[in-house]
Amino acid sequence: xxxxxxxxxxxxxxxxxxxxxxxxxxxxxxxxxxxxxxxxxxxxxxxxxxxxxxxxxxxxxxxxxxxxxxxxxxxxxxxxxxxxxxxxxxxxxxxxxxxxxxxxxxxxxxxxxxxxxxxxxxxxxxxxxxxxxxxxxxxxxxxxxxxxxxxxxxxxxxxxxxxxxxxxxxxxxxxxxxxxxxxxxxxxxxxxxxxxxxxxxx
Amino acid sequence: xxxxxxxxxxxxxxxxxxxxxxxxxxxxxxxxxxxxxxxxxxxxxxxxxxxxxxxxxxxxxxxxxxxxxxxxxxxxxxxxxxxxxxxxxxxxxxxxxxxxxxxxxxxxxxxxxxxxxxxxxxxxxxxxxxxxxxxxxxxxxxxxxxxxxxxxxxxxxxxxxxxxxxxxxxxxxxxxxxxxxxxxxxxxxxxxxxxxxxxxxxxxxxxxxxxxxxxxxxxxxxxxxxxxxxxxxxxxxxxxxxxxxxxxxxxxxxxxxxxxxxxxxxxxxxxxxxxxxxxxxxxxxxxxxxxxxxxxxxxxxxxxxxxxxxxxxxxxxxxxxxxxxxxxxxxxxxxxxxxxxxxxxxxxxxxxxxxxxxxxxxxxxxxxxxxxxxxxxxxxxxxxxxxxxxxxxxxxxxxxxxxxxxxxxxxxxxxxxxxxxxxx
Ligand SMILES: Cc1cc2nc3c(=O)[nH]c(=O)nc-3n(C[C@H](O)[C@H](O)[C@H](O)COP(=O)(O)O)c2cc1C
Ligand SMILES: Cc1cc2nc3c(=O)[nH]c(=O)nc-3n(C[C@H](O)[C@H](O)[C@H](O)COP(=O)(O)O)c2cc1C
Numbered sequence: 034x035x036x037x038x039x040x041x042x043x044x045x046x047x048x049x050x051x052x053x054x055x056x057x058x059x060x061x062x063x064x065x066x067x068x069x070x071x072x073x074x075x076x077x078x079x080x081x082x083x084x085x086x087x088x089x090x091x092x093x094x095x096x097x098x099x100x101x102x103x104x105x106x107x108x109x110x111x112x113x114x115x116x117x118x119x120x121x122x123x124x125x126x127x128x129x130x131x132x133x134x135x136x137x138x139x140x141x142x143x144x145x146x147x148x149x150x151x152x153x154x155x156x157x158x159x160x161x162x163x164x165x166x167x168x169x170x171x172x173x174x175x176x177x178x179x180x181x182x183x184x185x186x187x188x189x190x191x192x193x194x195x196x197x198x199x200x201x202x203x204x205x206x207x208x209x210x211x212x213x214x215x216x217x218x219x220x221x222x223x224x225x226x227x228x229x230x231x232x233x234x235x
Numbered sequence: 236x237x238x239x240x241x242x243x244x245x246x247x248x249x250x251x252x253x254x255x256x257x258x259x260x261x262x263x264x265x266x267x268x269x270x271x272x273x274x275x276x277x278x279x280x281x282x283x284x285x286x287x288x289x290x291x292x293x294x295x296x297x298x299x300x301x302x303x304x305x306x307x308x309x310x311x312x313x314x315x316x317x318x319x320x321x322x323x324x325x326x327x328x329x330x331x332x333x334x335x336x337x338x339x340x341x342x343x344x345x346x347x348x349x350x351x352x353x354x355x356x357x358x359x360x361x362x363x364x365x366x367x368x369x370x371x372x373x374x375x376x377x378x379x380x381x382x383x384x385x386x387x388x389x390x391x392x393x394x395x396x397x398x399x400x401x402x403x404x405x406x407x408x409x410x411x412x413x414x415x416x417x418x419x420x421x422x423x424x425x426x427x428x429x430x431x432x433x434x435x436x437x438x439x440x441x442x443x444x445x446x447x448x449x450x451x452x453x454x455x456x457x458x459x460x461x462x463x464x465x466x467x468x469x470x471x472x473x474x475x476x477x478x479x480x481x482x483x484x485x486x487x488x489x490x491x492x493x494x495x496x497x498x499x500x501x502x503x504x505x506x507x508x509x510x511x512x513x514x515x516x517x518x519x520x521x522x523x524x525x526x527x528x529x530x531x532x533x534x535x536x537x538x539x540x541x542x543x544x545x546x547x548x549x550x551x552x553x554x555x556x557x558x559x560x561x562x563x564x565x566x567x568x569x570x571x572x573x574x575x576x577x578x579x580x581x582x583x584x585x586x587x588x589x590x591x592x593x594x595x596x597x598x599x600x601x602x603x604x605x606x607x608x609x610x611x612x613x614x615x616x617x618x619x620x621x622x623x624x625x626x627x628x629x630x631x632x633x634x635x636x637x638x639x640x641x642x643x644x645x646x647x648x649x650x651x652x653x654x655x656x657x658x659x
Contacts, residue, residue: 046282077278078317080246110324112363113314113356116279120317155314155356162313232345 035065035101035210042107042141042156044073044117049142049180050106052188057104057140059188060196061203067104070096078123090124097131102210103167107141109152114159126164130227134220136213137167138206140175140199142183148176163230166223168216170209175202236266236408239301241294243308243319243357245274250343250381251307253389258305258341258404261390261397265404268305271297278317279324286329294322295332303337303411304368305404306361310344310353320360327365334367337414339407341376341400343384349377371410376403425543430535432498432523439496443521450521487588489513494582497524497542512566513557513587545572546580565591 039054051069058067074089086094097103108115125131139156141149153174160167175198177183183190190196240259242252252270259268275290277283285291298304308315326333340357342350354375361368376399378384384391391397432445440454447453454460461467464475474482483490483503489511492501499522508514519527524542528534544550552571560566566589573581598604 044278044280044282075278077245077321078311080244082247110279111320111327111360111366113320113360116317116321116324119311119314119320120278123311123317126312151359155359158352158356159312159314165312 035207036099037065037067037102037104038096038100039067039069039104039106040118040121041069041071042105042118043115044071045108048108049144049177049183050108050140052184053140053142053177053180053190054104054106056184056188056190057199057203060190060199064203064207068096068100072117072121075117075121075124078120078127080127086128087124090129093121094125094129094131097125097135100135102136102138102206102213103132104138104140104206105156107139107149107152107156109141109143109147109149112151113155114152118156119159122159122165126162130164130166130224132160132165132167133224133227134213134216135167136206136210137169138173138175138202138209139169140177142177142180144179144181146178148178148180150174150176164227164232166227168209168213170202170206173202173205175199236302236411237300238266238268238303238305238411239297240268240270240305240307241273241319241322242270243273243306243316243322245318249309250378250385251309251341253385254341254343254378254381255305255307257385257389257391258400262401262404265401265408269297269301273318273322276318276322276325279321279328281328284329286325291325291330294326295330298326298332298336301336302415303339303407304333305339305341305407306357308340308342308350308353308357310342310346310348310350313352313356315353315357315360319357323360323366327363331365331367333361335414335418336368337371337407337411338368339371339374339403339410341378341403343378343381345380345382347379349379349381351375351377369414371407374403374406376400424547425536425539428497428539428543428546430497430523430525430528430538430542432496432525434496436494436496438494439498445498445521445523446526447521448518451517454521489515489587491515491585491587492582493524493542493585495546495580496582498522499524499527511587512589513568541570542583545570545583548572548580563591564589565594 039058041048041051041054043050054067054069058069061067070093072093076087105118107118110116137160139153141153141156143149143152153176157169159165160169177190177195183192183195185191190199240255242249242255244251255268255270259270262268271294273290273294276294277285277288277290306319308319311317323333338361340354340361342354342357344350344353354377358370360366361370378396384393384396386392391400435441440457443450443453443457455462462476464477466473466475467479469479484505486503486505488503489505490501490503491499491513493499499519501520502515504515504517505511508516515527524538525535528538541553544553552569554567554569557566557568566587569586569588571584571586573584575581594605
């Protein structure tokens, strides 16, 4: 059974994106092991020159390393990814590089009708950068609009169509993880490239 | 022009900060650029509202009082930095100081792309509805390979780059002017209100010093003005000047006439200055409006706006309670536009009145009382459903009863302490 890390893309105590990931964890319990990962408690990224990587960052990197894939649920703040998630990704690309070639599925929830579509596009762009180099599942989007009304008291998604769509995408993600496992000819090189990659050397 | 500069970095060293500093020191003739620091701003967290913190309030104040903002963004992972995004989130959550604010984006990066992706992304963020800034279109200033761009004194080495940066800033300065004019279309007109009364209208008495303490006497002599028992024909009636004075001076209102040239030419001298709600002295009659107001720029601006709004017919009347009103006294300054039969603006009729005695009298007469209404914008409301027990017996105003429930009047939007009243 695949092991996935599900990253909650916000430091807010109450989040419909967290609810969405919790739902996925329960709903897909028979298909995969999903562990939620919080991004709270990280300091503000200040591009430290040579101080050690903070312990919570190392712990997160380790979890991602060990996982078969990562699911990220992103809210949308000001038509973009929240700064707390950007901050986590800055830490996770600075001296540690757990995302290289890691299969990633992006989902997102928003209060309005658009379901964080702009934040998701933004997140793709970020994950594509040379120090992250994640393998984002192509041509897929899971947009959960009106997220404050989307769940019942038990935290289950109310709309059957939305559940069916998520089922399909999750199956695809499992396949994508398998396929990605075969795309390993350049993997070592990529890993080394990224390790050696240093914006300071450009 | 006052601009503020924000470098999107909390690192000890930032080329983007150096770039902004360079602009601030070298382009002082184009604009006054003040650098704002973001390093004390905490990471945005919806569950821990820090809007009131010093670091955020400082940014809010500085941005609000600036004409425009320059943001220099580094690029991290093909986007702008979390530290800058966090600042923008704070400034789009409970407060919105960037709303309508002209913004210029610049950026520097180690890479030859020069933060192009971060800039594009930042533009999109700044245009989101919660932020609603007005970003200078086009004119990307991308400083690539930034490590080679500055000399040891932090000066840009390449003359072409300096010229381009300067011309970009020039365009931005123009842009700021245009945007800010669009935002306050009435301001341009209001600015032109001449409180010095330097103009001349058909009734202006020439050859008499407007600030002479005996302007009235001098001007009366010059114009052979009617006085005493002379008759004046009015719409509608006929009074002598003495009758007219008795009539106006017994009005339960303090009246002031400022003509369309912004000259203060009359008030009904009903009492000595110290006994009036809004003090006027005999020597002031004839003064230009600029002389009877404090020289405080905020007050002047407000006076101009009120007069301009009346002159151009945007509003027929402006009313402003004065600061320090309470349950016993509620003084209001009213400014009403005056027009001739053809509708031409003739000036401002200002009348000042304490409305509280009227309110109390009405309450006592009708057996009602005031009740605070937390929902109302006006602070006192009449509860008509609750007649007092002794309706019939109370013929006189009971000083204590009706006022007990009157809450402290709220200062209105119009900002009474900068009121346009003569002598405030
Ligand atoms: C500063 C700020 C900016 C926001 N901007 C957006 C936005 O651009 N688009 C949107 O759909 N919701 C916006 N929201 C509202 C919700 O936070 C957002 O829909 C979010 O995706 C909900 O996810 P959550 O329940 O996991 O926090 C914003 C909220 C905040 C605090
Ligand atoms: C985590 C991390 C990610 C970075 N990603 C980029 C990038 O995507 N593009 C780029 O041009 N520089 C990148 N850099 C390098 C520089 O930080 C960047 O060029 C920056 O704009 C330099 O400006 P500054 O001196 O003001 O920080 C990155 C640096 C770090 C630490």
